[in-house]
Amino acid sequence: MHLDWSALGQVAAVSLGVTVAVVVVFSLGVLGLARGGDDDVPDSGPVTAVGRVQAGVCFLACAAVVVYGIYLIVPQFH
Numbered sequence: 001m002h003l004d005w006s007a008l009g010q011v012a013a014v015s016l017g018v019t020v021a022v023v024v025v026f027s028l029g030v031l032g033l034a035r036g037g038d039d040d041v042p043d044s045g046p047v048t049a050v051g052r053v054q055a056g057v058c059f060l061a062c063a064a065v066v067v068y069g070i071y072l073i074v075p076q077f078h
Contacts, residue, residue: 022065029058 032054033047047055071077 018065022062025058026062029055029062032056032058 032051035048035051035054
């Protein structure tokens with residue numbers, strides 16, 4: 001049995017990179033939801049429109065990564 005260590009390393013590196021990227025994007029989405037009316041004062045009011053847009057874009061990006069991963073795993077979708 002032959003194991004291609006280079007390919008295994010590439011898969012591990014890409015998996016780690018994508019995982020870190022998804023966590024960062026999700027964290028930015030949570031930050032968008034936490035953003036109140038005044039950025040200098042915590043818990044200063046309702047979420048601003050910019051915060052909602054930021055959260056929506058970030059959460060949609062995370063959902064797109066999950067859907068793409070499921071597409072790659074399930075062979076009936078190809």
